[in-house]
Amino acid sequence: MSNDAVTGAATAQMPDIAAAHFIDSLFKPAHILVAISGGSDSTGLLAALAEQLKSSPNSDIALSAATIDHGLRVGSAEEARDVAAFCATLGVPHIVRRWEGEKPKNGIMAAAREARYGLLADIAAEISANLVVTAHTLDDQHETLAMRAARLREGEGGAGTGIADATLFDRRLWIVRPFLACRRADIRDYLMGRGMSWLDDPSNEDVRYERVRTRKRLAEGDIASISVPDGGVARAALSAEAAAWLDRHVTVNADVLCAIGRDGLAVDEAVLSYALSYLAAVFGGGSYRPGRERMRRVLDFIGEDRPGRRAAGGVVFDLRRDGLYLMRESRDIRPLVLASGTDGVWDGRFRIANHGPTTIRVEAAGASGWAKFAERLPKGAVQRARAVLPRIVACDGDNDTSVAIAPYLAPFDRFLTRFDLTFADRLAACFGREAYMPPPL
Structure with missing residues (x-):
């Protein structure tokens, strides 16, 4: 079989080639943290990276793995132990972290993603890993583009750039996707050729999720008709x-x-x-x-x-x-209450850190807003802008507050694509x- 195969407008890479290209592209030294669930995609990613690094022992790259147990179904803890055993066979250090606390009734998948990336970032900081890799594939890219296209109204433009090859999370950690040009079938062939197995997540068959429904629909149609973007070059x-x-x-x-x-x-x-x-x-x-x-x-x-x-x-x-x-x-500017020694994002526009001894309340300044503006600016615009500045109020009535206020760029400070x-x-x-x-x- 050739190393490359054409799928639609995109060239699909074989897993070992994709892993080699990714390792060659890294700045060294590097410490890679692989997010592994036990499914075929993430298992194949870890195996391919480990194989490439084994053949280049002096590459100045360390490899670790982490599994986030979301605790959303019976058996997830046992699956995490199975993944740990697999990592041990590869000689790769492995960490399991569980998503604790109450789970939301709505938007569970989005909440799980936020929790997963937050926990992975914490693990990366603990072990001094400088990037996380996830196993999103060309199949995932097709599904994402199909879902976005389905939401567009007739006559509107394309579905955008799709999944980015690299995303900065929380201004502190890059999440990279080395298998974004790999097909799931090729990853499974790679694993089977090495006698490696994987876990099948039953949620991947749950048609309550849009992605599952889209995956099944694509399996019945012509996936090659989906136009894959240019890797974000135009964006x-x-x-x-x-x-x-x-x-x-x-x-x-x-x-x-x-x-x-x-x-x-x-x-x-x-x-x-x-x-x-x-x-x-x-x-x-x-x-x-x-x-x-x-x-x-x-x-x-x-x-x-x-x-x-x-x-x-x-x-x-x-x-x-x-x-x-x-x-x-x-309108619709909600207050934020911060205990002493805590911080938070107010109104999606400012990160506030409470360094004082008392609990504070952050609210819109309204008529009391004050800041220095250039005199040439229109007075009406300045007045409206002053009203939406943050105002700090001590909850116990004490005026002795100590806070740090910094602008927060909501569309970028949490998730920023390389595009x-x-x-x-x-x-x-x-x-x-x-x-x-x-x-x-």
């Missing part, structure tokens, strides 16, 4: 163009007011839409950009070139003769923040 180029646009046309005032010069509105619509949607998420405290339909209305509003205001995604778009101003809407890194770095600089951690490859 990365758009990110770079939008970053240059930021430099030329945007200023951030007091972390709450975005000013865009008039010339900045007369640019390519793809660049403007990309940049404005992320600015809306940042100034609105949203983890995700406004949807296409909302952004279409915003772009049409700007194109009409008549001064006025529109709201979208919790953000006011204030169009004036000299340019466009963005600030958080003053968007250039734009995110430039936007962080606009807020006076340090650049994001560069990828380890």
Whole structure:
């Protein structure tokens, strides 16, 4: 069998080749933490990496593995022990960590993902691993694109870039996907050829989940008809163009007011839409950009070139003769209570650390908001921006508070794809923040 096989528009790699390419791409020294569930994909990833490193003992790369037991079904603890035994046969150190605490009744899969990445990041910090690898495959990519395409309305554009090859989690750890061009069938052939088995998760057959339904639908159709993106090349180029646009046309005032010069509105619509949607998420405290339909209305509003205001995604778009101003809407801003010695994210826009001796309450400043703004800025825009600044109130009535306040860029500070890194770095600089951690490859 050849090392490569063509699937649709994408070239599928064999597992051993993908593992070798990944190891060659890493900055050294490196310590890889493999997230392994015991399924065929993650088992194949660990086996392929271990095999490649065994053939190159002086590569200056360490390998460890971790299993997150979500505790969502009977037998998960025993499966984690089986994975530990498999890792032992490879001579790979293995850690099991359980997701403790009450589980949400709704959105369980999203909550499990958040918990999984948080626990993996904690383990990585404990063992000094500088990246985590997960076993997302070309099959997963097809499923993701099919699900996104199904949500689009007729006549709308493509389903986007799909799963990113590398994502920065929580500003502290890169999650890399070396098998994103590998087919699941090839991974299983690789394992069977080495006499290795894997565990089958029964949830992979549960049609209550959208991904399972999509997987079954694709198995009955022509998967080769799904167009796989270009690895994010076009998205990365758009990110770079939008970053240059930021430099030329945007200023951030007091972390709450975005000013865009008039010339900045007369640019390519793809660049403007990309940049404005992320600015809306940042100034609105949203983890995700406004949807296409909302952004279409915003772009049409700007194109009409008549001064006025529109709201979208919790953000006011204030169009004036000299340019466009963005600030958080003053509604639906919930307070945050922080005990002494704790920190948290308020309104998706500021990370607040309580260093004082008493519990504090963080709320919108309203009429009492104060910050220094340039005199040339429109008074109405400044007034609305002041109202959404954070105000710190001591819960026991004591005025002796000690807090650290830093801007939080919600769409990037939790999950940042490598596609968007250039734009995110430039936007962080606009807020006076340090650049994001560069990828380890």
